[in-house]
Amino acid sequence: MALLQIKREVCTGCGLCIQVCPFSALSLDNENIIVVSEACTGCGACVPECPTAALSLPEAEKKEQTDLGDYNGVWVWVEQYNGLASSISWEMIGEGRRLADKRKTMLTACVLGDQVESLARQAITYGADRVFLVEDPTLKVYRTDPYARILVELVKKYKPEIFLLGASTRGRDLAGAVATYLYTGLTADCTGLEIEDGSNLLLQIRPAFGGNIMATIKCPYHRPQMATVRHHVFEMPVPDESRQGQIIREKAILLEEQIATRVLDLIVEKNEVNIADAKIIVSGGRGLKGPEGFSVIHELAEVLGGAVGASRAAVDAGWISYAHQVGQTGRTVRPDLYIACGISGAIQHQAGMRTSKVIVAINKDPEAPIFQIADYGIVGDLFTVVPALTRALKKRLNK
Amino acid sequence: MQAIVCIKQVPDTTEVKIDPERGTLIREGVPSIINPFDTYAIEEALRLREKFGGKVTVITMGPPQAISALKEAIAMGADEAILLSDAAFAGADTWATAYTLAAAIRKIGNFDLIFCGRQAIDGDTGQVGPGIATQLQINQLTYVCKISSLDFDKKQIEVERLVEEGKEVVQSVLPCLVTVVKDINQPRYPTILGIRRSQKIQIPTWTAADLEVDQKLIGLNGSPTKVVKIETPPPRQGKCEIMEAESVEQQAEMLAEKLIAEKIIV
Numbered sequence: 001m002a003l004l005q006i007k008r009e010v011c012t013g014c015g016l017c018i019q020v021c022p023f024s025a026l027s028l029d030n031e032n033i034i035v036v037s038e039a040c041t042g043c044g045a046c047v048p049e050c051p052t053a054a055l056s057l058p059e060a061e062k063k064e065q066t067d068l069g070d071y072n073g074v075w076v077w078v079e080q081y082n083g084l085a086s087s088i089s090w091e092m093i094g095e096g097r098r099l100a101d102k103r104k105t106m107l108t109a110c111v112l113g114d115q116v117e118s119l120a121r122q123a124i125t126y127g128a129d130r131v132f133l134v135e136d137p138t139l140k141v142y143r144t145d146p147y148a149r150i151l152v153e154l155v156k157k158y159k160p161e162i163f164l165l166g167a168s169t170r171g172r173d174l175a176g177a178v179a180t181y182l183y184t185g186l187t188a189d190c191t192g193l194e195i196e197d198g199s200n201l202l203l204q205i206r207p208a209f210g211g212n213i214m215a216t217i218k219c220p221y222h223r224p225q226m227a228t229v230r231h232h233v234f235e236m237p238v239p240d241e242s243r244q245g246q247i248i249r250e251k252a253i254l255l256e257e258q259i260a261t262r263v264l265d266l267i268v269e270k271n272e273v274n275i276a277d278a279k280i281i282v283s284g285g286r287g288l289k290g291p292e293g294f295s296v297i298h299e300l301a302e303v304l305g306g307a308v309g310a311s312r313a314a315v316d317a318g319w320i321s322y323a324h325q326v327g328q329t330g331r332t333v334r335p336d337l338y339i340a341c342g343i344s345g346a347i348q349h350q351a352g353m354r355t356s357k358v359i360v361a362i363n364k365d366p367e368a369p370i371f372q373i374a375d376y377g378i379v380g381d382l383f384t385v386v387p388a389l390t391r392a393l394k395k396r397l398n399k
Numbered sequence: 400m401q402a403i404v405c406i407k408q409v410p411d412t413t414e415v416k417i418d419p420e421r422g423t424l425i426r427e428g429v430p431s432i433i434n435p436f437d438t439y440a441i442e443e444a445l446r447l448r449e450k451f452g453g454k455v456t457v458i459t460m461g462p463p464q465a466i467s468a469l470k471e472a473i474a475m476g477a478d479e480a481i482l483l484s485d486a487a488f489a490g491a492d493t494w495a496t497a498y499t500l501a502a503a504i505r506k507i508g509n510f511d512l513i514f515c516g517r518q519a520i521d522g523d524t525g526q527v528g529p530g531i532a533t534q535l536q537i538n539q540l541t542y543v544c545k546i547s548s549l550d551f552d553k554k555q556i557e558v559e560r561l562v563e564e565g566k567e568v569v570q571s572v573l574p575c576l577v578t579v580v581k582d583i584n585q586p587r588y589p590t591i592l593g594i595r596r597s598q599k600i601q602i603p604t605w606t607a608a609d610l611e612v613d614q615k616l617i618g619l620n621g622s623p624t625k626v627v628k629i630e631t632p633p634p635r636q637g638k639c640e641i642m643e644a645e646s647v648e649q650q651a652e653m654l655a656e657k658l659i660a661e662k663i664i665v
């Protein structure tokens with residue numbers, strides 16, 4: 001259902017809007033007047049372009065939430081597993097610090113778990129002013145209900161303006177529940193955050209349509225403004241052991257018998273590398289032609305002490321497990337060196353690796369999009385190039 | 400077993416190309432498909448029905464043409480389908496979408512399991528599943544790669560969830576909402592019989608008036624988030640230096656030399 005409203009009597013048929021529509025939803029009808037198709041998402045890109053103001057979007061009713069000003073401060077949920085914080089937590093503390101400074105307000109970390117006081121201290125060294133620490137045996141392993149209930153109650157009590165969580169499996173599971181309870185806006189998987197001048201609203205920038213477009217999203221009339229944040233997009237802050245902060249202990253809400261879910265076990269598969277944390281990644285794609293093609297990738301990765309990644313094409317073909325997939329629907333990585341072998345570099349793949357420090361592309365097609373984002377490239381058959389590179393590096397690294 | 404599967408019709412984003420001159424999406428000729436993750440959700444519900452009996456109902460919220468996605472689900476073997484379509488639903492964000500789907504699920508009534516795909520490939524949020532579960536006040540099991548056991552008498556379910564560290568084995572109670580990842584199964588193709596059935600079946604359309612919803616909480620008006628700008632991402636400024644040499648060996652040597660000289664490899 002197209003949302004765009006067109007004043008037919010005002011439209012001059014100049015076509016300026018057609019050129020800016022990111023969804024190709026606009027065209028001229030046989031009377032040379034703009035018509036909109038179902039492809040319209042109501043994004044509003046065309047509205048300011050129209051010289052005669054013929055285009056408009058329905059104004060959302062202003063919400064009667066009059067207490068928006070009562071909400072202040074930036075919050076970050078510190079995700080932990082087995083008492084160890086995920087690095088996304090500290091990346092968000094770093095970014096949250098910047099946002100809090102811009103809003104001239106306080107940065108608060110929420111640490112939930114069992115015997116996790118050391119993480120509260122750590123959060124302060126990374127930049128938090130205040131930590132809500134909730135320690136309870138029911139919180140040892142993440143479960144939606146007990147975690148969500150605590151965060152909901154904390155938000156109701158202390159009213160933060162902005163609340164950031166990691167876009168991990170746990171963060172997305174938790175944020176979706178918390179935002180629904182609170183009836184507030186939640187933007188998924190942000191890769192950019194800014195404070196808008198004037199309105200002081202949080203501008204949440206995220207990829208959509210498989211990374212083909214970037215959308216900027218606001219939450220004007222609901223608080224807190226919630227977002228999940230993509231891993232490895234923001235810089236790790238440098239910890240400062242001398243920083244001081246306040247730790248406030250809060251209580252768990254649910255008793256064990258009130259929680260319906262039990263985590264029975266965690267199966268960690270052998271040889272399963274967490275590619276998200278690797279410094280060097282050698283990735284293979286469609287060009288490997290089959291599962292055995294990965295042997296040249298493994299050899300190069302071994303010489304470099306790196307991990308093996310894969311494009312969606314290789315995973316979908318069943319050549320390697322999903323845990324290795326880099327891209328929009330796989331993992332986001334930001335290694336020091338990313339070597340893409342036989343990967344054309346579709347926008348969905350780029351979405352997962354474009355922030356790598358150095359990108360090397362090896363592909364037989366000189367027109368492959370991967371070369372447009374690579375720093376170094378070799379045009380050629382990967383089955384001869386990759387082993388040659390392995391030999392050349394082996395020689396130099398004395399292995 | 401009564402299962403409800405929530406699906407979304409999406410443009411096949413892997414087919415979407417960017418017009419390099421205008422920097423906009425080329426949508427012409429891009430097919431509309433069932434969100435790929437949702438086909439795994441449909442498949443899982445069908446497999447459970449084959450094992451335990453019962454019914455699989457598929458629902459979607461979208462424009463009238465989303466009915467083709469429902470017909471495809473019927474062709475795969477779903478028993479019933481319902482389309483939620485109304486101008487008042489348009490412009491819904493994930494909150495308003497979950498609210499509307501939850502209202503429809505309440506109207507359907509009896510269910511043991513609700514299935515969703517882990518996320519849709521156009522929006523990529525993964526928020527609607529948890530939103531529906533929270534609206535209905537039932538447990539959510541997200542990123543499920545295996546349903547290991549189901550006990551309808553004890554109202555118990557055990558699953559494996561794909562998390563960053565591996566596979567988490569979780570037990571919970573029915574009814575619950577499950578979002579699935581691709582590892583869970585291999586979706587079937589529609590059968591000839593199913594396609595015939597999908598051509599004949601009358602799929603009801605529910606509008607806002609058919610649901611117990613607050614008009615202020617649906618569609619654009621009910622959506623806390625607003626999209627304020629859409630743009631194509633700036634290209635990464637890679638000034639690709641291509642290794643040119645007479646032989647592959649020399650090209651490889653050149654590259655190794657550079658990577659070490661620039662301290663990219665130490």
